[in-house]
Amino acid sequence: MRIIALYSPKGGVGKTAAAVNIAYLASQDNCRTLLWDLDPQGASSFYLAGAEPVKGRKLSKLLEGKSPMAKFVHDDIYPGLDFIPAHSSFRNFDIKLDQDDGDGNQLKKMLAPLSEETSLVVLDCPPTLSRLTEQVLDVADQVYVPLVPTWLSMNSWNQLYEFAKDKKLGAKKLRPFFSMVDRRKNLHQSLVQQGPERLNNYADVAIPYASVVERMGEEGLPLEKLDARSPAAAAYRELWSVIKNDLW
Template structure:
């Protein structure tokens, strides 16, 4: 089983859109895929058209060991794609993990799914916290969407510093440019050669596209909603880059 995460300390950078579209593309290749929506805002849960959001469970019983993680998994409308939906109780995830003091619970929980699931995708809240520490310590790769701006590049430095404190190998952090508007000179300059600006960056650049914004209305991955769009093609390219690094 491969575990990947989409994370950034900044919100609004296209993290959830990437997680959902990559999850869908993986499932369409017949790869049993699970998305865990760790963000209490529940955007991934919304995008994946969770039939009954009220079926999401509180995280307390999971952390206390009273409920197995399998009880939290729900189906989606798409074959081979499952979801652990967000619950508002996840707002206290960090507090409860700190109180637990049982090591990396996230890794332990996901390990139990290794026989049924090939790829787990973690959609993370924008923070550097106990949960983020466990995500970084668990995921085989952490994909970091970055808007081409000085502030976003500064957030990338924060993530690198945080990962270094956790003694995580730098190559596990994989940034990529997101929400790129080529009408802006700074965006063009920074993304002209992604690996020059960010030495470990992926080659794929995700555009700032209205099609991505419409996902919230359609509640569908772009591959279904607007397959011919530039954004959909970019996500396919992103998936191929990620796919090539997965040990499946």
Template sequence: MQIIAFHNVKGGVGKTSAAVNVAYLASQAGISTLLWDLDPQGAATWFLSEDTPQPGRKLAPLIKGKSPVGDYVRSTPYPKLELIPAHQSARNFDIKLSQAGSGRELKQWLKSLSEETALVILDCPPSLSELAEQVMETANAVYVPIIPTKLSLNSWEQIDGFAKDHKIKAKRLRPFFSMVDRRKTLHRELADNRAKTLPRALNAVIPNASAIERMGEERKPLELMARRSKAAQAYRELWQEIRDKLKL
């Protein structure tokens, strides 16, 4: 089983949009995929539910070891794609995880998942906390969407520094440019010169696109609503790079 995460200390940078689209593409490639919505805002849960999402389960029994993680897994409208929906109680997840003590809870829960699950995708809330630390220690790769602005590049430095402090291998943390608006000179310059501006960046660049914004209304992966768009193509490139790296 491979585990990847979409993470950034910054909010609203395209983590959930990438997580949902990559999860869908992986499942369509025949890979049994589980997306865990770790953000109490529940955006990924919303995107992957046709109707009002069933409320997720409280996380306390999981943390206390009273419920196995498998009890939290739900189906989605798509074959080979399962979901652990968000729950409001995830607001306190960090505090509870810190209190739980071992620092390895996430890793242990994921180990106990069914052997059929080939890929786990963690959609993380924006923070640098206990949960972020466990995500970085557990995931085979952490992908960090970066909007091409100076402030976003600063946030990348912050995450990279956090990872270094926690002895996470640099190659496991990969940034990629997100919400790139090519009408803006700065966006173009930073994204086109990514070998210099963001040396470990993936080649895939996610454009700023109204089709991606519309996912919130249509509640479908981009592949099902705007397959021919540049944005859908960009997510396919992102998935291909992730897939090549994981050798899935």
């Protein structure tokens, strides 16, 4: 079982859209996939199920061993794609992890029972630098970091990279790529061109800013089902190709 995370210390950068689309593409590529929405806002549920998102279960029941991991999994949201939706209690994830200090990586322990039936786990992470972030960076084989091509996002990337280095959590796992790229803006064009020079482990993919991505929440569909011919859908397919090459 391979594990990837979609993570950014900044919100509003297209992280969840990338997580949902990559999870769907993987599942359609003969890769049994689990998408786990770790963000208590639960945006992945809207992208997968529109106005009636699937309901999650309380975190405490999982961490306290009162409910097995399998009880949290919604099987076959799409063929080959399982889903663990977020719950509002996920906002307490860091508190629970601190209470279990010294007891190893809890995320790794939670996911272990699913390893025989799951080829790829996709973690959609909240935009925080926290204990949960540390465990995600530790357990993931690769961490894909969407960046809007602005100086503020570039600064947040530098902070994340240094954080991973300082904590010895595998900064080389971090794979930045540009997201919500508006080619009409000179700054966006310039930073995308400078990506290979400015960003360590740069994944040479640029997801365009597009209204069709925003429609994912309204329609409750990944782009391959909503508009597979769109440039954004093509860009996500390119990103999946990069990820697949990184992992296997």
